[in-house]
Amino acid sequence: MVNCSRCGNREGLSLVTVLYEEGANAGRALVYCEACKADMMAWIGEAIPLEKVSPAVFLDLYRTGKTASDPFTAVELVFGRKDADLVRQAQALLNTNSGA
Ligand SMILES: [Zn+2]
Structure with a gap:
């Protein structure tokens, strides 16, 4: 069962990337509901x-x-x-991106 990574809600979920730092291109892949998405918008x-x-x-998130x-x-x-x-495919893309 998938639920919001922040509050546990099971409705209106999206896959989000929560930026590692302000202005970053990359972020942590999490699942948020509408309310948490709004809270964390920035x-x-x-x-x-x-x-x-x-x-x-x-x-594609890993590829890009x-x-x-x-993963x-x-x-x-x-x-x-x-x-x-x-998991293996995502790991391979991560390794490619890091130049390993
Ligand atoms: Zn939530």
């Missing part, structure tokens, strides 16, 4: 309604450097289940 980079978040959309969140944690937060294959 710190939110990307906000994608959860029903539109496919594995491809999720991986919008997040560097630990294992992020996949569970966003999809509400473990997915080793998706």
Whole structure:
């Protein structure tokens, strides 16, 4: 079950990136409800309604450097289940971005 990373709400959820620092391009991948999204507006980079978040959309955040969140944690937060294959793909993109 997916719920808001901040308050536990299960309605109106979006995948958001909460910027690591002000003006940063990248942020931590979390799931927020409408109220938390509004509260944290200044710190939110990307906000994608959860029903539109496919594995491809999720991986694009890593591909474009919008997040560097630990993929294992992020996949569970966003999809509400473990997915080793998706984690592996996100990890590979992270490694590519960091030049490793
Ligand atoms: Zn919330």
